[in-house]
Amino acid sequence: MHLKYFTLFIFSLVFSLLFSQKSESLVPKDAVTVFSINNFKLLQKISLDDLISYEFMEEIHQELFDGSTSGKSLKEAGIDFDQKLNVFSGRLNDCEISGFSFGIKNKEQLFTVFDDFYPVSYPKINGIEVYGSFVNSLIIKNEVALLIRVEPLIEQVNKVADSIWYARGNEIPFNNEDLEEETILSEEIFDEERENLFPVASFDPNEKNYNELKDSVQLVLQNKKLANILDELFNQNINLIASNRLFEKQLTHPVEAVFFLDNARNLKEPNELWYLQTFFPDINKDIDGLYDGNFILGDLSIIDNKVEFNIEVLYNENLGSIYQELSNSSFDSKVLKYIPESSTAYFTSNMNLREAYEKAFEVIMPLLEKKNDSEMAINLLTAELLNEFVDKDALFGTCKGSLFGFFNGIKKIKIKKIEYVYDENFNYIPQSTDADEDMPIFTFGFSIDRTDIPEKVFKHLERSNLKIVNMGNYWRYDNAILDAAPLYMISKNGLFLFTNDEDLAINHSQGYGDKSISHSNIKKAMNSNLIYASVDVGTSLTLFPVDLLGAKENQLIESLRGKTGIIELKTTKAKKKNANMQLVYSDFSDDQTGKHLLDLINAIYVASK
Amino acid sequence: MKKIIFIFFIPCLFIFQSCIEIIDDLTIHKDGSGVLKYTINLSASKVRVNSILALDSLDGAKVPSISEIKKKIALFKQTLALQKGITNVQITENYTDFIFKFECTFINVNLLQEGLQMSYSVISNDKSNVNSNFTWLYLDSKQLKRSVPELTTERLKKISQKDNELLKTGSYISITRFDHLIERFDNPLSKISKDKKALMLKTNIYSLKEKQSLLENTIYLISD
Numbered sequence: 001m002h003l004k005y006f007t008l009f010i011f012s013l014v015f016s017l018l019f020s021q022k023s024e025s026l027v028p029k030d031a032v033t034v035f036s037i038n039n040f041k042l043l044q045k046i047s048l049d050d051l052i053s054y055e056f057m058e059e060i061h062q063e064l065f066d067g068s069t070s071g072k073s074l075k076e077a078g079i080d081f082d083q084k085l086n087v088f089s090g091r092l093n094d095c096e097i098s099g100f101s102f103g104i105k106n107k108e109q110l111f112t113v114f115d116d117f118y119p120v121s122y123p124k125i126n127g128i129e130v131y132g133s134f135v136n137s138l139i140i141k142n143e144v145a146l147l148i149r150v151e152p153l154i155e156q157v158n159k160v161a162d163s164i165w166y167a168r169g170n171e172i173p174f175n176n177e178d179l180e181e182e183t184i185l186s187e188e189i190f191d192e193e194r195e196n197l198f199p200v201a202s203f204d205p206n207e208k209n210y211n212e213l214k215d216s217v218q219l220v221l222q223n224k225k226l227a228n229i230l231d232e233l234f235n236q237n238i239n240l241i242a243s244n245r246l247f248e249k250q251l252t253h254p255v256e257a258v259f260f261l262d263n264a265r266n267l268k269e270p271n272e273l274w275y276l277q278t279f280f281p282d283i284n285k286d287i288d289g290l291y292d293g294n295f296i297l298g299d300l301s302i303i304d305n306k307v308e309f310n311i312e313v314l315y316n317e318n319l320g321s322i323y324q325e326l327s328n329s330s331f332d333s334k335v336l337k338y339i340p341e342s343s344t345a346y347f348t349s350n351m352n353l354r355e356a357y358e359k360a361f362e363v364i365m366p367l368l369e370k371k372n373d374s375e376m377a378i379n380l381l382t383a384e385l386l387n388e389f390v391d392k393d394a395l396f397g398t399c400k401g402s403l404f405g406f407f408n409g410i411k412k413i414k415i416k417k418i419e420y421v422y423d424e425n426f427n428y429i430p431q432s433t434d435a436d437e438d439m440p441i442f443t444f445g446f447s448i449d450r451t452d453i454p455e456k457v458f459k460h461l462e463r464s465n466l467k468i469v470n471m472g473n474y475w476r477y478d479n480a481i482l483d484a485a486p487l488y489m490i491s492k493n494g495l496f497l498f499t500n501d502e503d504l505a506i507n508h509s510q511g512y513g514d515k516s517i518s519h520s521n522i523k524k525a526m527n528s529n530l531i532y533a534s535v536d537v538g539t540s541l542t543l544f545p546v547d548l549l550g551a552k553e554n555q556l557i558e559s560l561r562g563k564t565g566i567i568e569l570k571t572t573k574a575k576k577k578n579a580n581m582q583l584v585y586s587d588f589s590d591d592q593t594g595k596h597l598l599d600l601i602n603a604i605y606v607a608s609k
Numbered sequence: 610m611k612k613i614i615f616i617f618f619i620p621c622l623f624i625f626q627s628c629i630e631i632i633d634d635l636t637i638h639k640d641g642s643g644v645l646k647y648t649i650n651l652s653a654s655k656v657r658v659n660s661i662l663a664l665d666s667l668d669g670a671k672v673p674s675i676s677e678i679k680k681k682i683a684l685f686k687q688t689l690a691l692q693k694g695i696t697n698v699q700i701t702e703n704y705t706d707f708i709f710k711f712e713c714t715f716i717n718v719n720l721l722q723e724g725l726q727m728s729y730s731v732i733s734n735d736k737s738n739v740n741s742n743f744t745w746l747y748l749d750s751k752q753l754k755r756s757v758p759e760l761t762t763e764r765l766k767k768i769s770q771k772d773n774e775l776l777k778t779g780s781y782i783s784i785t786r787f788d789h790l791i792e793r794f795d796n797p798l799s800k801i802s803k804d805k806k807a808l809m810l811k812t813n814i815y816s817l818k819e820k821q822s823l824l825e826n827t828i829y830l831i832s833d
Contacts, residue, residue, distance in 0.1 A: 415655075415656065416652075416706075417652040417653040417655070417706075418652040418653075418706050419630075420630065420648075424802060424803035424804075425802040425803055425804050426784050426802050426807045426809045428632070430708075435653060481656075482655075482656040482659040482660050482663075483655060483656070483659050483705065484655060484659070485656070
């Protein structure tokens with residue numbers, strides 16, 4: 001009898017382990033980027049308000065930023081910390097998806113956080129509970145949940161809405177003859193003139209105007225895509241694990257978190273390679289195959305108060321052959337003596353551009369030659385002629401591929417400003433005065449064999465009207481930086497440098513000598529084949545100017561602003577089918593390891609979006 | 610070459626403190642006519658202005674090019690010159706130091722205000738401005754009342770909190786000159802000139818944003 005119960009118990013246990021659905025099985029196959037956090041327990045202490053302030057949680061901000069999370073931690077949200085938290089996103093041809101899946105411990109507690117959701121019926125999908133909110137859907141099956149947002153691309157919505165609108169015999173929906181570009185961009189005017197800009201509602205309340213039609217189309221497309229995803233996940237058991245063995249394998253790694261990026265699909269997103277896609281769609285389509293099999297896989301582990309992110313980049317042999325040539329270069333150690341020890345952020349990059357170019361030409365041209373059309377023939381002819389006629393020795397002798405750069409804090413620079421000086425009767429005259437301004441100091445440099453080429457360029461520029469002056473050891477370009485500060489150009493020791501650091505130009509044109517970066521850092525840079533970078537997060541990113549960088553770079557830097565620690569990036573030599581990188585985040589000023597893990601995850605999420 | 614330098618060093622920009630100086634200089638003659646001079650001095654912020662001009666957009670708003678700015682200024686000048694009672698419209702534009710000076714003469718303050726309101730509505734492409742309260746000057750033979758136009762106060766209110774620090778470094782100087790001698794004035798922040806014919810009020814733009822009444826003043830004149 002006992003044996004019978006014991007056998008039944010074992011059978012039930014094995015059955016439940018084998019067949020119970022885990023949170024990771026709810027990641028849709030369309031996900032392009034996935035973060036799967038294994039050691040979810042680390043995050044228990046983190047408040048929900050802190051968690052949702054990360055960009056990777058941005059899609060559900062609206063759900064959670066309604067006061068329901070105030071003062072609560074993840075522990076009180078009914079979440080099962082023994083299961084993984086999987087954050088995913090992806091952009092498809094017709095829509096964007098994003099969300100996360102997780103385990104549930106206490107459904108009642110969960111709905112104290114997700115308190116805006118209402119039940120929705122999906123009769124064709126059995127065994128699941130679906131809840132909807134304004135934009136997101138929450139799907140619960142047994143002990144796991146999926147929070148997902150599906151957003152049809154606006155182009156797709158417009159396309160469908162327009163076709164219905166015109167098929168009904170309607171005319172152009174917008175009366176925007178007098179609308180100027182700045183009017184559209186001015187939110188204030190836009191709000192005030194909204195009624196004139198958009199079609200008015202019909203007299204017949206049953207007939208939709210254009211915007212109502214568009215809303216309906218968006219909703220239908222959204223529901224259709226969501227129904228597809230749910231059907232795949234819960235009826236057909238099609239998910240990312242089943243569709244991609246690399247992701248399945250990645251999930252088995254005994255680390256704190258894993259990262260998965262299907263870069264081939266990422267590159268096919270409408271936003272990427274837009275120029276090529278728009279102007280040379282055929283070329284883009286043909287070289288598309290170059291990125292097949294291009295995946296970026298990462299393991300995040302916490303070792304001795306350090307977060308290590310080990311990345312493996314997988315690619316096909318064609319792309320691999322180009323990367324191999326690119327990384328087939330010996331390190332130019334001369335660059336290191338030009339990086340001062342005081343620098344809080346620097347990078348070195350060592351590439352063989354000549355060999356990579358030759359290989360890319362060899363690999364890509366045959367791919368393009370398969371196309372038989374006149375436009376492609378002209379493009380190929382142009383490429384062939386340039387390849388023949390351009391002096392590659394001169395080109396790659398000028399820029400070989402060894403690059404470096406560093407940020408050396410903030411220094412004072414002198415600028416001229418106009419001040420008005422008033423007399424006793426308040427008459428005023430302008431007066432030019434000196435003013436000190438804080439200027440972030442940057443230096444960029446590269447290895448060069450053909451030092452005669454920039455010399456020729458600057459010699460002729462000096463004779464023209466440009467404010468370029470030969471100062472003997474360096475060239476100075478007055479007011480080059482935003483009409484206020486000089487730029488210095490130095491050609492020494494087989495290196496060419498651009499800098500706004502006067503001290504470097506005047507006193508260190510031969511390098512910083514014993515004030516350059518330490519021996520251990522030199523060793524690290526030399527051992528890191530393709531790229532080495534080191535950033536003191538606390539000092540550099542606080543000072544680093546971001547306001548006027550591109551939106552994405554800005555977001556990336558903002559995601560780490562206010563944090564502490566050192567981030568180091570190391571790479572290995574590219575192999576035939578893969579290359580490895582390591583990002584280490586260390587030397588925290590506190591012991592909030594879970595938070596640092598999230599900081600890094602967030603930065604990687606922002607960078608990979 | 611300069612374009613490349615821009616790309617490399619554009620990050621330098623954020624660090625510069627923005628600083629703007631605005632001088633509004635109004636002269637009222639005995640017959641009610643006068644001269645308005647308006648100076649915007651961005652020379653202390655020229656690095657930042659240059660960097661912003663190199664961008665396509667900032668905080669989601671389109672950044673105009675210099676040629677677009679020139680067109681708007683020319684349109685303003687042309688429109689104002691056509692307004693009744695306004696003559697000698699002059700605008701000097703200095704795109705090296707970013708100093709802009711505007712000057713015009715007027716027959717009376719009512720026509721000046723109407724002309725400016727109409728011209729502003731045209732360049733801002735916003736017809737609703739025509740109906741807003743644009744009166745900030747009231748003049749009779751013995752006194753002049755100055756305030757801040759409603760349009761300006763509305764604009765100031767819309768400046769975001771994050772720009773407050775920048776506004777604190779900017780100054781607004783309001784000068785009012787008369788042929789008459791000044792008897793007294795209501796705003797204690799005003800300073801009177803040595804010849805007793807001019808008043809100056811100086812504030813920073815942040816304070817003006819927070820309290821628009823800072824520039825309000827009633828100036829009482831000594832009759833002939």
